[in-house]
Amino acid sequence: MKPMAATRAMPVIRGRVEAAAPLAPFTWFRVGGPAEWLARPADAEDLLALLAALDPAMELTVLGAASNLIIRDGGVPGVVLRLPARGFGGVTVEADGVIAGAAALDATVAEHAAAAGLAGLEFLSGIPGSIGGAIAMNAGAYGREIVDVLDWAEIATPEGLLRLDGAALALSYRHACLPPRGVVTRARLRAAPGDAAAIAARMAEIRQAREATQPVRARTGGSTFRNPEGHKAWALIDAAGCRGLRRGAAQVSEKHCNFLLNTGGATAAELEGLGEEVRARVLAHSGVDLHWEIKRIGQRGKATA
Structure with missing residues (x-):
């Protein structure tokens, strides 16, 4: 097998680009080889420019929190995208929902909703990943899934930015149908005003259940x-x-x-x-x-x- 090396050109972006970049430190398993290229766009505009300029023949892999991922020892050819929290991790609370960037951790989104007295997103506190990954696999736990709360997700594609709902994404058990070379940038999740004490109690119950039953x-x-x-x-x-x-x-x-x-x-x-x-x-x-x-x-x- 050929060594993993950056032998193909990459478009110039405002964010960071690294050749032959180690990936194991990003994964929960802490295993795996390097990326041919690791790209971290500065923001959604930078990501869109990268996708538009990238050679269609270049492999593209999106790396989220890497909590449900094994990266094989030989590494990942092509471009690995990792969306940084600075450009993609924002969380905005509204009266009946939360808009969260793809890099925002699921548990962080649940905490923002709880702090605002919004119920319905407590299950996210039991999912060890990011919102982008949660959309891409219709993540779920403790009786609820993303499909139950998703209003829309914004997806960056080589052709531009799309806003799609759960039906358009064909969300099903641990699956979403993203557009070709599509990358989730942010999503709006529905919630409803609730009792703050009950919300906090449910989140504590989920945390305790994970601690008791899983090797967290x-x-x-x-x-x-x-x-x-x-x-x-x-x-x-x-x-x-x-x-x-x-x-x-x-x-x-x-x-x-x-x-x-x-x-x-x-x-x-x-x-x-x-x-x-x-x-x-x-x-x-x-x-x-x-x-x-x-x-x-x-x-x-x-x-x-």
């Missing part, structure tokens, strides 16, 4: 597999004897066995290989074919800068 302080990536129809993925994994299963420094969590862990020094190959072993064991035990919820991107193989 470990190097992990959230739920590894989708829940199959009529099943809980963790229960299938547990029944197949995979709780605590290891491959190198990768491990199935003892606390919640639908979570993979980097116990220290794991490679992306070990994590992905362990996930595939879990899938095989579950299929052999129960006949259920688990599907990845964590995204895996990039090239397999040893990372070379």
Whole structure:
């Protein structure tokens, strides 16, 4: 396999552009190779200019909070976009909703809504990601999903800025249909005036539930597999004897066995290989074919800068 190197030209932008940039520090797993190019546009206007000028043949990957992502050891070819908080992290509270930039963390948006006495967005406090990623995968937790609260999302494309609602995005379970090379820049989420004490209590309940049941302080990536129809993925994994299963420094969590862990020094190959072993064991035990919820991107193989 060819070493990861910046061999193709990039358009000039006002923001930051870095060649052969390490990506592992951005991910919750702390694994993976570099980006051929890492671009951090200054603002939405800068992003639109980049998308319009970028060679259509150049691969484009958008990196959010990287909380549900394995970047493979060989790195990511083309351009990796990471939207900085300074240009894309603003949160504006309105009487019946919140407008949040794509780089705003889900938990931060929930806190802004709670501080304003707005109910309906408490579930975001249980999702470890950013608003852009939440829109792109219709994220959900604790009985609610983005589709339940989305008024509109603004999407930057090579042709310009679009404003789309949930129907236009065809939001479904952990899926959204973004336009080709589309990048979420901000979104408006509905909320309603509520009782401040009840809102705070619900958010505390969600935080306590996560702490009690999930390895939130470990190097992990959230739920590894989708829940199959009529099943809980963790229960299938547990029944197949995979709780605590290891491959190198990768491990199935003892606390919640639908979570993979980097116990220290794991490679992306070990994590992905362990996930595939879990899938095989579950299929052999129960006949259920688990599907990845964590995204895996990039090239397999040893990372070379």
